[in-house]
Amino acid sequence: MDCTFKLIKFSLEQKFSCARTKAEATVTNVLAPHAISEVKSKNLFPVLLRYFDATQGVQVKLWKLNSLPHENSDLTSTFLTESLDMINANEKNSCPVCWQYNCDFRGVNKKGGNNVFTKLKNYLGHELLGVGCTAHTVHNTTQAASDVLPVDDEIIVFKIYGHFHIYIVYVENLKDVCESVEKEYQKIMGYSKTRWLALRPAVERILQMFEPLKLYFQSQENCPNVIKIHFGNPLFEARLWFIHSQASTFHDSVKLTENENVSIFYVIELSKLKLSLKSRIDDNFLPLSVKSMLLKLEEEGYIIKEEVSDFRTSTKLFYQTALEYLEK
Template identity: 30%
Template sequence: MDELDGPTTPSKKAKRLNKYRKEWANTFNWLAKDNQKARCKLFKKSFSFIYGGLGDIKRQAEGSKHKKHEIVLKQNKTLQSFLGREEVMDSQQEKILASEVANVYHTVKHAHSYNSLYCSSQLLAVMYPDSNIATKTRLGRTKASMIAFNVLAPFSVESPLCELSKGVFLEFWNFFGISTDASNHRSAKLFPILLRYYVPSEGVKLFLLDYFEDPDESANGIYTNLKTRIQHAGLLLNYISCYSADNANVDFGRLHSVYQLLYKENNKVLAVGCPAHMVNNSVKNALAKCRFDVETLILKTFNQFSSQAKRCKELKDFFNFVDLEYKTILSHVPTRWLSLFPAIERLLNIFPAIKSYFLSQEETIPIAL
């Protein structure tokens, strides 16, 4: 008997890839689609279901981390619990709610702390006891953070996205430019995504779409994060008008860069370098033609008064003499090129007093000055 006639091992069947089904969200209210993966809304993490399908969804729901987040969510009070149990708020409740939201917005805009907001709300209740709104406004740290994260933050993104979605019917509305740049926050490297678009009635508008963390800072990583978040917002890559970033090879390299990857998706996208760096390079080349070194002038002037209390006292007298409000002299940090312009502007504003001081000290001023 021929060896080839013996029993053969059956070939393995190819695994069938599963697709996301909308009806899953009816059973699991925490489930959402994230491109080719599923996303858990409780602890904001994506996981794959391509091979396991519904089984992967159920395993996710039965996991210890997932159940822990469900318990925490049930224990936390929602924002509505602070506003009363009536289904329809009356005008007085609406005014109290509007007061609380406005106070939180003011706190976030001016980078104040939630502790100061809580203290202010208590102080206003004492100062204005005859005001029903002031006495019933309660803004603790937890409530204020819930309003900021769950009300103001989503609205700041949803509102401009609604304006962009209207551009489907008016094509000159929905084109937008994207900007991003790395920012070190301690050990984390964060990338904010800024979108700039045009509205005929208001002009050019700018808003923060999202931000992501990418420790590798590679072209593929930045491009993938940008593409994922733009598509997740319901926007199309074909409507990107320009890409603006730092003038580095990872962003605008000729062979492989973020711009080249975007250009493959949309060959009409324009490359826009960092405007701040362009201005800095222009000013730097222009200052090279000056007869004196501006940076030396700033640093020498600052050092003249930085640690000399007596000289500062004399300088204040000259401010009074020339009828100017006293302002401290700013220093320039060479590693922070954005600090040069404020230092020059401050020196120009107080130049009459500085000039009068140095003219009275002809024998002791540095030669460079």
């Protein structure tokens, strides 16, 4: 506008006056906020193409971006087929990767005709390899596996966070306990219950603060009784270490499958995670921290041999359930 406003003033409007300062104010305070609000008000649907180039390797490009107010199977499949027509996709090998809503795949068995996967397959006229969101798959796997454990420690972790999240006085009391045992206070972390993988940092923080937390809850009268009972259970810390170990394993798997250059076939198979689970089943694996903790508790008489056996049985069932879910 520094250059243009004089030309506009000479040829179009003599009273026109909008150089750098006014133009910047207009763009910053009017056009930009309006553009952002327009984008936020739309339900944008991106189509990404992932392909291999002989000279540049794996490439990921934004191919189409459109606003789909209602992402039902008809609208979605129509938009996708129109996008694929532009690159002659029916002549190429392709596999759709998307969220695992019923609209997309109609369940793990991909049955039924009113879903995007089936409609794309019919359009292309050949079989498709349907790939759901790996992060959701792994999350659902861990959720299904944790449900077979005899105690839902996930709820306890959530309740511990809730206890300190609202009342500052509880936090101050915990800080006093930390000071008495010469342990540095660290803030208790929460997590989203819709994402089992986010449990790891929350559990890790409780383990770091386990001693002062145990002393705190055992000395408090006005606290959830279920938390006090868990801290009184000699196996509680061992169970948390087991959960932490599993959360770390599955989290690393998600990070690997979301790598920019990972093969689609690895994403589908999750081969490294399956191999790890099979190995843990065959070896009746326990993390070293858990194994040494169980041995110490048994030697000191806090638990009996049958309790150790039950603990091992439940952890093996965890691995088996996770592997069965992934295979499915």
